[in-house]
Amino acid sequence: MCQSDTHQFLQDLPKCEHHLHIEGSLSPALLFRLAKANNVPLPDPAFDPSFASLEALEARYEHFTSLNDFLHYYFIGMSVLITESDFESLAYEYFTRAHQDGVHHAEIFFDPQAHTHRKIPYSTVVNGLVAAQKRAEKDFGLTSKLILCFLRHLSETDADVTYQEAVSLGHFSNGIVAGIGLDSSEVGFPPEIFREVYASAAEAGIRRTAHAGEEGDTTYISKALDICKTQRIDHGIRLVEDEKLLQRVAREKILVTMCPLSNVRLRCVTKVAELPVRRFLDEGVRFSINSDDPAYFGGYILDNYCAVQEAFGLSLKDWRFIAEAAIEGSWCDEVRKHVLLQKVVEWVEKYKDIVI
Numbered sequence: 153m154c155q156s157d158t159h160q161f162l163q164d165l166p167k168c169e170h171h172l173h174i175e176g177s178l179s180p181a182l183l184f185r186l187a188k189a190n191n192v193p194l195p196d197p198a199f200d201p202s203f204a205s206l207e208a209l210e211a212r213y214e215h216f217t218s219l220n221d222f223l224h225y226y227f228i229g230m231s232v233l234i235t236e237s238d239f240e241s242l243a244y245e246y247f248t249r250a251h252q253d254g255v256h257h258a259e260i261f262f263d264p265q266a267h268t269h270r271k272i273p274y275s276t277v278v279n280g281l282v283a284a285q286k287r288a289e290k291d292f293g294l295t296s297k298l299i300l301c302f303l304r305h306l307s308e309t310d311a312d313v314t315y316q317e318a319v320s321l322g323h324f325s326n327g328i329v330a331g332i333g334l335d336s337s338e339v340g341f342p343p344e345i346f347r348e349v350y351a352s353a354a355e356a357g358i359r360r361t362a363h364a365g366e367e368g369d370t371t372y373i374s375k376a377l378d379i380c381k382t383q384r385i386d387h388g389i390r391l392v393e394d395e396k397l398l399q400r401v402a403r404e405k406i407l408v409t410m411c412p413l414s415n416v417r418l419r420c421v422t423k424v425a426e427l428p429v430r431r432f433l434d435e436g437v438r439f440s441i442n443s444d445d446p447a448y449f450g451g452y453i454l455d456n457y458c459a460v461q462e463a464f465g466l467s468l469k470d471w472r473f474i475a476e477a478a479i480e481g482s483w484c485d486e487v488r489k490h491v492l493l494q495k496v497v498e499w500v501e502k503y504k505d506i507v508i
């Protein structure tokens with residue numbers, strides 16, 4: 153995807169990933185393997201030929217027509233995840249790949265309701281993910297956080313049940329879960345539906361983000377900020393449709409977690425060049441570049457960085473701004489941020505005289 157020099161330049165750039173659904177890193181190969189190992193039935197190929205073979209499923213992933221079309225496959229896919237060890241393998245595979253792509257810190261979303269609704273205990277999911285986090289830190293020095301997402305197509309009451317389970321296990325106070333998020337079908341499920349659970353989290357000092365402005369209009373972004381008091385916006389590409397809101401996001405240093413290849417695959421834009429990358433840079437909007445659901449959207453984080461570089465031809469100064477904004481907007485402690493910022497300084501030193 154990238155020319156080799158540019159590829160190396162971007163691979164070396166110290167990265168943080170903030171928008172990665174761990175269930176979205178389940179490759180079709182692992183999906184079929186776990187379905188067999190765990191005796192989980194997949195849809196009958198007579199009804200959906202995508203499940204006839206690995207190749208057919210991979211080909212289907214290249215033709216999503218919308219967020220909901222993708223989510224249909226996303227929820228079927230994760231139904232093969234049953235044991236703690238399934239979640240650990242999934243997350244460790246992701247961390248391994250992220251490390252190869254130059255990620256030093258990852259904040260990963262998980263969707264507990266999608267598992268508890270099919271009788272997989274919340275603790276099975278979290279224990280598996282935590283085991284992978286510990287191994288990744290030990291093996292690669294890659295630090296990570298978990299962000300518990302609520303499924304917005306389910307009720308606020310349902311979200312609250314999950315939230316209370318995490319609270320009662322002390323997962324927010326002991327740092328196992330760093331914050332809450334909101335994902336799944338956007339249009340028709342505005343963030344204010346979840347105002348109460350977000351208010352409880354705010355009162356308890358728990359960090360908050362939400363998907364907004366992916367398919368939904370700018371009111372999804374403003375309501376996420378004003379009513380749910382989110383400190384980040386996930387996707388947020390439609391921010392450019394409201395000049396005042398854009399200025400506010402820049403002024404308040406709210407991190408926007410962009411996912412370029414996802415936006416193309418889900419037809420939010422027709423090509424990466426349509427994304428507001430240049431506009432955000434010019435206006436000082438802080439953003440990170442992420443992979444969202446890499447096993448479904450044809451690329452991991454470095455592929456997304458390369459796609460942005462191909463479309464916009466950014467300078468070393470632009471990339472430095474992106475890298476520093478990503479670190480400063482991370483939910484890790486100040487000591488870790490300092491270490492990561494130092495790595496960016498070293499990267500600048502290495503590349504400052506090289507023409508990209």
Ligand SMILES: Nc1ncnc2[nH]cnc12
Pocket residue numbers: 173176219226335336337363366414444445
């Ligand atoms: N891109 C996305 N938007 C909303 N919900 C999601 N869940 C997984 N990926 C998602």
Ligand SMILES: [Zn+2]
Pocket residue numbers: 171173335363386444
């Ligand atoms: Zn997402």
